[in-house]
Amino acid sequence: MIDRSLNLAPSFSDRVKNGFSYLLRLRRKPLGFIGLLIILFWIVISIFAPYITPYGPTDFSTDKFFGPSLRHPFGTDRWGRDVFSRVIIGSRTAFSLALSATLLGLVGGTALGLSAAYFGGWVEEVLGRTMDILMSFPALLIAMFVLGVLGPGTINVIVVIGIAHIPRIGRVARSASLQVKNQEFVEAARVRGESNLYIMVAEILPNILDTLGVEAAIRFAYSIFLSASLGFLGLGVQPPTPDWGLMISKSRSYLQVAPWLAIFPALAIASMVLGANFLAEGLEEVTGGEQ
Amino acid sequence: MLEYSGKRFVQALISILVASVIIFLIAEALPGDVAQMILGQYATEESLATLRENLGLNQPLHFRYFDWLSGVLRGDLGTSLSKTGVKVAPLLLRRARNSMILAVGAMLFIIPLSFLLGIVAGMRPGSWFDRLISVTTLGLISFPSFITGLVLILIFSVQLGWLPASSSVDLSEGFVNQLPKLILPILALSGVMLGYITRHIRASMVKVLRSEYTRAATLKGIGRRSVITKHVLRNALLPAVTVIAINLGWLLGGAVVVEATFSYPGVARLVLNAIKHRDVPVMEAGLLFVVAAYVTVNFGTDIIYTLLDPRIRYSRGEG
Numbered sequence: 001m002i003d004r005s006l007n008l009a010p011s012f013s014d015r016v017k018n019g020f021s022y023l024l025r026l027r028r029k030p031l032g033f034i035g036l037l038i039i040l041f042w043i044v045i046s047i048f049a050p051y052i053t054p055y056g057p058t059d060f061s062t063d064k065f066f067g068p069s070l071r072h073p074f075g076t077d078r079w080g081r082d083v084f085s086r087v088i089i090g091s092r093t094a095f096s097l098a099l100s101a102t103l104l105g106l107v108g109g110t111a112l113g114l115s116a117a118y119f120g121g122w123v124e125e126v127l128g129r130t131m132d133i134l135m136s137f138p139a140l141l142i143a144m145f146v147l148g149v150l151g152p153g154t155i156n157v158i159v160v161i162g163i164a165h166i167p168r169i170g171r172v173a174r175s176a177s178l179q180v181k182n183q184e185f186v187e188a189a190r191v192r193g194e195s196n197l198y199i200m201v202a203e204i205l206p207n208i209l210d211t212l213g214v215e216a217a218i219r220f221a222y223s224i225f226l227s228a229s230l231g232f233l234g235l236g237v238q239p240p241t242p243d244w245g246l247m248i249s250k251s252r253s254y255l256q257v258a259p260w261l262a263i264f265p266a267l268a269i270a271s272m273v274l275g276a277n278f279l280a281e282g283l284e285e286v287t288g289g290e291q
Numbered sequence: 292m293l294e295y296s297g298k299r300f301v302q303a304l305i306s307i308l309v310a311s312v313i314i315f316l317i318a319e320a321l322p323g324d325v326a327q328m329i330l331g332q333y334a335t336e337e338s339l340a341t342l343r344e345n346l347g348l349n350q351p352l353h354f355r356y357f358d359w360l361s362g363v364l365r366g367d368l369g370t371s372l373s374k375t376g377v378k379v380a381p382l383l384l385r386r387a388r389n390s391m392i393l394a395v396g397a398m399l400f401i402i403p404l405s406f407l408l409g410i411v412a413g414m415r416p417g418s419w420f421d422r423l424i425s426v427t428t429l430g431l432i433s434f435p436s437f438i439t440g441l442v443l444i445l446i447f448s449v450q451l452g453w454l455p456a457s458s459s460v461d462l463s464e465g466f467v468n469q470l471p472k473l474i475l476p477i478l479a480l481s482g483v484m485l486g487y488i489t490r491h492i493r494a495s496m497v498k499v500l501r502s503e504y505t506r507a508a509t510l511k512g513i514g515r516r517s518v519i520t521k522h523v524l525r526n527a528l529l530p531a532v533t534v535i536a537i538n539l540g541w542l543l544g545g546a547v548v549v550e551a552t553f554s555y556p557g558v559a560r561l562v563l564n565a566i567k568h569r570d571v572p573v574m575e576a577g578l579l580f581v582v583a584a585y586v587t588v589n590f591g592t593d594i595i596y597t598l599l600d601p602r603i604r605y606s607r608g609e610g
Contacts, residue, residue, distance in 0.1 A: 138543050148566030232437045266438045273433040
């Protein structure tokens with residue numbers, strides 16, 4: 001039995017307090033605060049989406065190409081579907097894709113980056129080189145190629161974007177872990193005879209969470225960006241699921257007659273990515289990262 | 292220096308070779324039978340077998356890989372499956388030239404502008420101009436290029452009618468004639484990269500201005516102007532070389548979206564359509580080209596960087 005009375009690491013409640021204080025301090029960072037509000041707005045919208053939308057996202061009607069009006073705030077498309085309802089429900093597609101992909105990237109990247117930093121030596125060498133090679137190809141190109149082989153679809157998009165995140169998150173996790181690795185409480189845990197896994201998960205990981213939080217916001221923004229681009233190219237979520245990128249891609253033939261088909265999904269994508277990037281910028285400032 | 296360049300060159304060659312294996316293996320793993328695709332679904336079993344034999348599809352995988360690779364080295368990339376009888380090599384070359392024009396155009400626009408904005412913003416961190424640049428560049432990196440492209444089309448083609456929305460360029464009609472068709476795609480392609488590079492240069496300026504040696508130079512009593520031109524700029528702009536190279540990946544990746552938005556006949560859209568139509572020879576050749584271009588740019592950047600900053604030569608291997 002290991003005696004944990006010699007635990008020098010910050011306690012769990014300290015860390016929760018820390019996390020809250022970061023969010024509170026965001027109030028004084030205009031950009032970060034606006035970002036937080038935008039993301040909260042979209043979270044509320046996507047949770048209550050079915051109660052907000054006046055029509056079903058895939059309901060056809062005879063009101064084709066109606067401009068924005070009281071009945072259809074964002075107009076209708078060539079099948080008479082309500083664009084407002086599609087944009088609102090589309091936020092669920094965007095959120096679930098981006099959150100899952102970010103999570104996948106975080107888990108994979110942190111596991112690899114942390115082990116590379118902790119074990120050093122050949123483990124670090126092999127992992128580092130592999131990530132370098134993976135990172136040396138444009139993410140969108142890899143995504144395009146892999147989706148071409150696997151075929152489009154929600155799960156495949158999540159996997160592809162998540163994997164594209166791994167090397168970048170891995171690099172951040174590695175450099176953050178390197179700074180924590182040699183601190184006293186890690187040394188103390190080693191002296192106590194804790195296992196490697198315990199030290200990595202219970203001692204190092206909690207202390208790189210603020211860095212990972214900033215990175216998660218950046219990767220979330222990029223996930224929305226990538227999944228919208230893949231949707232636009234026709235390699236992402238397949239119709240009739242309302243997907244913002246896909247909606248814009250279908251709107252291209254009607255830009256002259258029905259510009260609202262492109263404008264509203266574009267605003268949705270832009271605001272969500274911008275919100276996440278603002279939030280990341282604010283978080284970086286309050287956690288004391290680079291200015 | 293020569294030794295480092297040599298080592299880096301071998302590394303680049305290996306990267307391309309590894310990529311070629313991966314591209315070939317994945318392309319071969321694609322569902323669907325090539326012979327069936329050429330002859331259509333009503334082909335007899337006999338004619339399918341004959342075609343497979345002629346195409347060498349019955350041979351083992353490694354044999355076919357080397358066959359393909361030796362073709363690539365001889366400049367023979369085979370014939371397209373979806374566009375019957377079209378040779379891949381000239382097609383790829385034409386598309387590559389179009390893509391290059393787009394990329395070079397974007398670079399010519401991005402580099403001077405991002406340096407100017409980044410340096411001015413970085414000289415006075417916290418000023419209103421700096422804040423403006425900070426928000427604008429965050430905006431630029433947040434908008435996928437198809438959104439920027441659509442906004443540009445809506446303004447300049449639909450509303451004002453100044454520039455064409457579709458860019459089916461044909462350079463045989465003369466470069467100057469085609470110029471209006473290039474403006475919008477170049478602007479759309481530039482957005483994200485302009486944002487990233489400006490932010491990097493700005494951050495790098497701020498960091499160098501706060502450094503010990505800038506303080507020392509200032510304390511020596513050299514004028515601010517001279518401190519900035521002689522000490523700060525050189526040190527701040529060096530990392531920009533790498534940032535630009537990394538962002539070239541954006542130009543290649545982002546180009547897919549821009550080319551699709553404007554129906555621009557570049558390599559990326561060629562690859563995208565080849566993937567959609569399971570046109571294996573075009574896909575393999577196009578991807579290999581993009582990877583080779585990417586690796587070459589990275590190689591070139593590393594060499595330039597080494598020439599500019601001699602400290603790198605000996606410490607690079609550890610990173």
